[in-house]
Amino acid sequence: MAGEGAHAGTGEPAGIAGYVSPYPYLDRLQEKMEERLARKVPVKGRFCGFCFGRLRESDAVCPFCASSIDTAGTVDEIPQDVLKAYQAKQKTEGLWVHSGAFSGLLLAMALFLLMVVWGPGLLGHPALAFAVLIGGGYVFAQLFGTFLGAQIGYRKGARKRDSMWARWLESHRR
Numbered sequence: 001m002a003g004e005g006a007h008a009g010t011g012e013p014a015g016i017a018g019y020v021s022p023y024p025y026l027d028r029l030q031e032k033m034e035e036r037l038a039r040k041v042p043v044k045g046r047f048c049g050f051c052f053g054r055l056r057e058s059d060a061v062c063p064f065c066a067s068s069i070d071t072a073g074t075v076d077e078i079p080q081d082v083l084k085a086y087q088a089k090q091k092t093e094g095l096w097v098h099s100g101a102f103s104g105l106l107l108a109m110a111l112f113l114l115m116v117v118w119g120p121g122l123l124g125h126p127a128l129a130f131a132v133l134i135g136g137g138y139v140f141a142q143l144f145g146t147f148l149g150a151q152i153g154y155r156k157g158a159r160k161r162d163s164m165w166a167r168w169l170e171s172h173r174r
């Protein structure tokens, strides 16, 4: 059966950001698919007939999903609906990272205003408030964007991608 052995990858980390994808090969393919979405790689090629990972001429087994190429077959282009699943993951994750970073900047700005307007004594010193604006802006943007946003975004994005892939498998079961 095509896709058998898809869960064969041992020694893989047990999930990212607390979410374990039921389709580990989708995580392996995500970066490749993003390159394809950005058109950094040729549209045409030789792809696994099950997971649509790009194959080398010598591959008898798909390096991504471990399907036998004899069984899975090959296609010369990745279907748009499949690309859309990876795009959904990429967009969702990006949105969470960016809005997280933006919230961090807003928080630093709020702190800055609070200190300038209400800060007693040294806390109200504009130089300190300015340092909080710059330093806090950086730290909060990292914390809410790169750290928290990326994790939440990964979970939500990967779930979205995985359910789109599940629907694809459902409608293309041979």
Ligand SMILES: [Zn+2]
Pocket: 048, 049, 050, 051, 052, 053, 062, 063, 064, 065, 066, 067
């Ligand atoms: Zn494959």
